[in-house]
Amino acid sequence: MPKGKYTNLSIRREVREELDKIREELKINDLNDLLILLVKTYREHTNIISKLDEITNTISREITNAISKVISSVSDTHTNTVSKEHTNTVSKSDEPKPRVFCKSKSEIKNIERYVKWLKENNKLIDWWDEETKYCFEVKE
Amino acid sequence: MPATKTIKISEEMKTKLDEIKIHPRETYDDIIRRLVNFYEKYREKIKMLNSSEVSSTNVVSR
Numbered sequence: 001m002p003k004g005k006y007t008n009l010s011i012r013r014e015v016r017e018e019l020d021k022i023r024e025e026l027k028i029n030d031l032n033d034l035l036i037l038l039v040k041t042y043r044e045h046t047n048i049i050s051k052l053d054e055i056t057n058t059i060s061r062e063i064t065n066a067i068s069k070v071i072s073s074v075s076d077t078h079t080n081t082v083s084k085e086h087t088n089t090v091s092k093s094d095e096p097k098p099r100v101f102c103k104s105k106s107e108i109k110n111i112e113r114y115v116k117w118l119k120e121n122n123k124l125i126d127w128w129d130e131e132t133k134y135c136f137e138v139k140e
Numbered sequence: 141m142p143a144t145k146t147i148k149i150s151e152e153m154k155t156k157l158d159e160i161k162i163h164p165r166e167t168y169d170d171i172i173r174r175l176v177n178f179y180e181k182y183r184e185k186i187k188m189l190n191s192s193e194v195s196s197t198n199v200v201s202r
Contacts, residue, residue, distance in 0.1 A: 005151040011169040016145040018176045025183075026190050032153050037193075038175040039156045041186050045178070046160075 098125050102135040144169075 019031060028034045108114050111134060118124035118138060125137040149157075157171050179186055 006148050007151055007154050008146045008148055009154070009168045010144045010146055011172055013143055013145050015169055015173050015176060016147060019147075019172065022176065022179055026187065028190070031147055032150055035149060035153050035157070035172070035175070037186070037190055038179060039153075039160060041182070041189060042160060042175055042178050045182070 097140055098137050099140050100135060100137050102130065102133045104133045108134060 019034065022038075023029070023031065023034050026034065026037070028037065105111075114134075115124065115127055118127075118136065123138040125139060127134060127136045129135075154168075157168055160174075161171060162174075
């Protein structure tokens with residue numbers, strides 16, 4: 001035992017006996033040396049445990065954040081899909097209804113140009129000749 | 141036969157024991173009991189650690 005200040009501690013007999021057994025097992029003569037070893041390894045162990053706890057907490061937080069992001073992104077995708085479906089439904093109902101009108105042949109000087117004009121304006125659905133008139137099915 | 145025994149430890153060791161107290165009122169008996177339990181749980185690892193420390197001390201002392 002190294003020189004220096006010493007103090008007496010009271011411990012239960014069975015604890016002292018346990019210490020002596022360990023001392024014999026490890027072939028350590030001095031009780032102080034045994035306690036130094038035990039305290040050192042105990043502290044190293046608890047440090048590792050606390051570091052592992054920190055790592056576990058960090059990983060846990062990161063996993064929770066990642067899950068939240070995935071849930072949020074899935075939820076956004078679902079909302080967008082529903083919204084698009086809704087928009088499609090609305091647009092379908094709002095689509096212009098076809099209208100049929102007829103014009104006497106005398107009114108139209110050049111049927112080909114007239115049809116072309118309707119097509120260019122994206123209005124023409126169909127057209128046909130009815131003896132004295134031309135009829136057109138167009139979008140409103 | 142008394143239920144307690146007295147052990148003589150250095151002031152430095154006492155300070156180290158104080159440092160690993162879980163709560164301020166934990167007795168030295170409780171702390172050492174905890175160390176004994178710790179040893180029992182990790183006996184083989186501590187034995188290995190001790191033997192490697194002893195061998196490295198021998199190398200240094202040579």
